[in-house]
Amino acid sequence: MDIANCLALIERLCAREFPAEHGRTDVGTGGPGYLMAALRTSGDLQGDDGAEREMVEAQYEADRDALAERLTERWGPADVFGLAGVLLRSAEGEAAAEPWGTLAAHVPDVHLWRAGPDRWVALGVSRRDGELPCRLLAVVTDTDPP
Template identity: 35%
Template sequence: MDIAKDLALIDGLRTGVVPAQPDEDRYRQAVLGPRPWRSAEDCYAYEAAMAERLTERWGEPSRWGTTTLVERAARGEPIPEPWGMLGAVATELRTWEVAGHWVVLTVVDQDAGHPQVHVVVTTTDPP
């Protein structure tokens, strides 16, 4: 696990050095850490370690549960991306607002016991 490498990746996403993937013009994202994880506990520990480093840089994150996003989307309310996608794949988000960007750190665990640490960088404000 190379936290320094992943911190550099996050910086690249923020500055545009790492380009957006196709159809992601409003945000950039990456999977952090090794794949696959030996255990879910290791994945969550890595997310906590990344959050600690980002907190050292940018202060305490805002923490968001995604239940409200899911409920609003279910009522037909349009949720801007990447927030709609994040509401569909994660249950808790840690967010930092940094120089006009939102940096979002979360664990996605939709693949039956194969969690992944994700980072998303966007200029779109949360809904």
């Protein structure tokens, strides 16, 4: 992972306007109030006995932590925000505002910074159902965490 490139991408996300509609962007996905980009995506882990997935997840967590150190220099210490409650409420029929609902479906927690008066920046490692690729995600949103 190239930290400088990841930080530059996060900077671009912070400076952009949010899309008016949900959909793909040139760097990932977005919609009203958010932009999401995969900073790293693993290869296919389907059929893995679990050892490779654990190794990839550990590496992506280390990458997230390295980025977090740099973002902490800029915005102060991150809050670690668990998304299990959001996922539970979604399962009970309560819709979470985006991007939090989408994140909760496959990211257990995010490192979260307030990046100015109207932006949040979150980093998380996607661990979706054990078969799909792992991803290190960066999210910029103006939607407060639930």
